[in-house]
Amino acid sequence: FSGVPAIGIFIAWATFLLHLPRFYRIVLSTIVLAAPLAGSSFPTTNQPKMTRTAHTSASSSSSALLVVLVSMVTLLSAVSPVSAQTVSEGDCICREGIIMDRFCIDRGTLLDNSRVQTLVGPEQHSMHCLLDVSLCVNSGFTVLGDPEVAGGKYTVAAQFDGDGNDLVFDFAAKRGRSSSCNDCTGELGDFTRGFRAAVVGIVEDVGNPNSSDPLDRAPSIKVTSVMDSSDGCASFTCPTVDPPTLAAPTPPPSPVPTTSTENLTPLPTASPKVVNCNEFQSVVTLNESPLVTLEFVVNVPDTNSNYEFTDEEVAAGGVMSALLSYDGVGYVSLATSTDGFMPNAEAIMCLPDDEVPVSKYFLGERSQAAVVPVDDSAQTLLNTEIIQSDGKTKCLFRKLLNEDGEIPIDPNGLNTFIWAIGGSNALSYHRARGSVTIPFEQCTLQGVSEVMALTQGGTYDAYWKAHGIIMGLAWGFFAPVAIVSAICRRLIPGEGVWFQIHRAANTLCCILTIAGFGLAVAAYNGTGIPHFSGSHQRVGLTIFVVVLLQVINGMLRPHIDSPNGDALKGTHKDTDSDEEEAFSDERKSITASIVNFSLRRSRAHTPKTDKTASRFAWEVVHRSAGLALLGMGLYNGYTGLMIYAMRTGNATDYTNVWWGWTGAILGFALLYSAYDRCVAKKSFLRATSSM
Secondary structure: OOHHHHHHHHHHHHHHHHOOOHHHHHHHHHHHHHHHHHHHHOOOOOOOHHHHHHHHHHHHHHHHHHHHHHHHHHHHHHHOOOOOOOOOOOOEEEEEEEEEEHHHHHHOEEOOEEEEEOOOOHHHOEHHHHHOOHHHHOOOEEEEEOOOOOOOOOEEEEEEOHHHHHHHHHHHHHHEOOOOOOOOOOOOOOEOEOOEEEEEEEEEEOOOOOOOOHHHHOOEEEEEEEEEHHHOOOOOOOOOOOOOOOOOOOOOOOOOOOOOOOOOOOOOOOOOOOOOOOOOOEEEEEEOOOOEEEEEEEEOOOOOOOOOOOHHHHHOOOEEEEEEEEOOOOOEEEEEOOOOOOOOEEEEEEOOOOOOOEEEEEEOOOOHHHEEEOOHHHOOOEEEEEEEEOOEEEEEEEEEOOOOOOOOOOOOOEEEEEEEEEOOOOOOOEEEEEEEEEEOOOOOOOOOOOOOOEEOOOOOHHHHHHHHHHHHHHHHHHHHHHHHHHHOHHHOOOOOHHHHHHHHHHHHHHHHHHHHHHHHHHHHHHHOOOOOOOHHHHHHHHHHHHHHHHHHHHHOOOOOEOOOOOEOOOOOOOOOHHHHHHOHHHHOOOOHHHHHHHOOOOHHHOOOOOOOHHHHHHHHHHHHHHHHHHHHHHHHHHHHHHHHHHHHOOOOOOHHHHHHHHHHHHHHHHHHHHHHHHHHHHHHHHHHHOO
């Protein structure tokens, strides 16, 4: 290369790199840096030696310069991400993307779906959370920049001033489906989640690019206009500033005629609405069928409230008054929890038939024995009452916000609860249960914002359901069938048919396991939940790895040598069919009925053969791994059903069905195995000894 083309190529390459996402810059840096090394290792040999030397001497300087420059710029672009377009105060900028409130960015996860990281899955943010929940609305809005690489994190492209927040709110309300939020009209759009817009404004603060806080890094702008996302920022216009004009001289005031006010009636003034904080101000639906609702009000002392506090309530920093209602006859309970699960939660149990029908309990584990009442000194509930009439149950109570040794209730923040209802008045296994996060707001004379139960489910509930169905088929049907076909091979007619069933069931189990595992990983990626954080997830990962190894192990099955020393590499008729074929001559001396029995018997009474060490080791590993996989699969099926019901508040409990089915099919196999090894073996030995 000559100098000028080399520099031209370098400039073009640098320009190309700056427009690529960082991931692709890293890949290209690896290729470019490795290319010179690969080229030097394989010189061409189809030219004369002197020609090659002359050519190398003539082009070495320009080629070396080009390689060095290209390698350096590629490496630097890979190490350091391309910085965002710099802005200065007073610049007019336009940013297009998902509109997000500052509160959800600060907390790290979406308020309406706490299992989704805000900057990973903002498209799942509901219009209700964006425009209805006071915690979100009052925090202010931002516009997010799309990730550079698919699956990467979003960035905060700009945050707005107070008037800009109002403009964005009004703009979004007109484009939200009327049923998605209180102020949504749907006149200009049909958004329910992931609202996008293009926002134009003047930079008031450029932000701190060195900060680790995404909000601190983002510029603050004075919003001048908001446009539909489809309009984009390609042709936005900035506001023009008109030159100042001199004010016209003010004419002298005209004399004002005086009027007698004796006969004038003062105009009535509208008195502001005053909220009674002694009454419930919010209601959330915990479950649809059967219907379970929670009505409540939260009062804090020394605030603009007309609630009459007791000394206990003042000392505890406030009180929550609640009414838990259930369309059915049975106990109801509500528990504060740090993670949305039962262990270590603190419950208010409403048991109509107990001597103390409403009291506090500690939930130790997922069992009735671990549900125990707290000490009498901690039984501080106020104004408790249970009412059962017309087939419905209602439980009233007042709970202090802050008590020693108990999970505090935040009067102006998020609180996580678990709830449950029973099919009878006595404490028993729940008919339905669930987990919910509720944003609380203390009551004032002006009232509170409307709130909604924010469940742990969301967009990826379909993924969890599909994962459960697929894994249930794999480990609740195909895995037991594969094992039963091996144990009960003598009951299956046709030589080697059991092995075909065994292999097909194992293959389908493996395929479904891979598919189910992929769905779970996709759901965790989409919601931003940390992978393999619980025992169910870790056992699932173990199953995925071991089942792949088990399939490979099955494909590498060593064959048994025949009596003359030749390996039997037949048609895989049977794991033990090789042995039976080797001894077929011996069986010819036995009567036809005994032959029919012995050709399809279990290993317990197969004539002894010499096995190689590899065959013996293979059998031990294959059978042990199969039983271990079945055990882990049954355990994960049970825990998976429990987790899904907890996340979604599903009232139907399928765990009994799970254990009933798997217990029946495996129980039959175990009983038959015992019969085959004991009763049938003795009959066979008596028949052969009489020959």
